[in-house]
Amino acid sequence: MKKVVLASASPRRQELLEQIYVNFVTIPSNVDETKINGEDPIDLVQKLALAKADDVAKRVGNSLVIGADTVVVYKDEVLGKPNSNAEAYEMLSKLRETEHQVITGFAIIDTNTLEQKIDYEMTKVIMKDFTDQDISDYIATGEPMDKAGGYAIQERGAVFVEKIDGSYSNVVGLPLSKLVINCKELGYQIV
Numbered sequence: 001m002k003k004v005v006l007a008s009a010s011p012r013r014q015e016l017l018e019q020i021y022v023n024f025v026t027i028p029s030n031v032d033e034t035k036i037n038g039e040d041p042i043d044l045v046q047k048l049a050l051a052k053a054d055d056v057a058k059r060v061g062n063s064l065v066i067g068a069d070t071v072v073v074y075k076d077e078v079l080g081k082p083n084s085n086a087e088a089y090e091m092l093s094k095l096r097e098t099e100h101q102v103i104t105g106f107a108i109i110d111t112n113t114l115e116q117k118i119d120y121e122m123t124k125v126i127m128k129d130f131t132d133q134d135i136s137d138y139i140a141t142g143e144p145m146d147k148a149g150g151y152a153i154q155e156r157g158a159v160f161v162e163k164i165d166g167s168y169s170n171v172v173g174l175p176l177s178k179l180v181i182n183c184k185e186l187g188y189q190i191v
């Protein structure tokens, strides 16, 4: 049986794969995300996901390597991870009382055949109204800093979310249903 390798430093992605009892190891990629551009958000997350998977695929044998990238899109603007508290504040002010999309691109590489699968999932998220103080208090927890769009739906950020339309795991960082389907299409049953 091929080894499943998650090319990610994200603890959320690890937890998601653990949730469905995939037997895997984690090897973070060394991709510099700032060096990759896309024509649109979907193109961007797919390119980043492939770059991450490819970087790790070069270092392992007999494996199925999975890379992913998540962004928040608000009115055509791509929001990645905030670089400062001020940026997190700006992002959350934009997302308040309105809807945005969370897009995760993922890539799967079979290191034996070099066959690849690249796909993405999009989830609509609607946030409720909240106060400036709510945003400041949330930022003070430190939670927004390593999360696309400056919030974590799986942690305290859940309080800001009124409803979602689509895959929940996609918002957290890996669309489990679609990922499993794509692995199956490559010939691997990972669950």
Ligand SMILES: Cc1cn([C@H]2C[C@H](O)[C@@H](COP(=O)(O)OP(=O)(O)OP(=O)(O)O)O2)c(=O)[nH]c1=O
Pocket: 007, 008, 009, 010, 011, 012, 013, 028, 029, 033, 052, 068, 069, 070, 071, 072, 081, 102, 146, 147, 148, 149, 151, 152, 153, 154, 157, 171, 172, 173
């Ligand atoms: C919107 C949202 C994002 N996120 C996280 C998922 C990702 O870890 C992060 C987006 O950053 P990414 O660049 O996709 O991933 P990463 O840098 O954390 O990890 P790696 O590149 O090594 O795989 O935002 C949440 O945890 N919860 C949320 O609700």
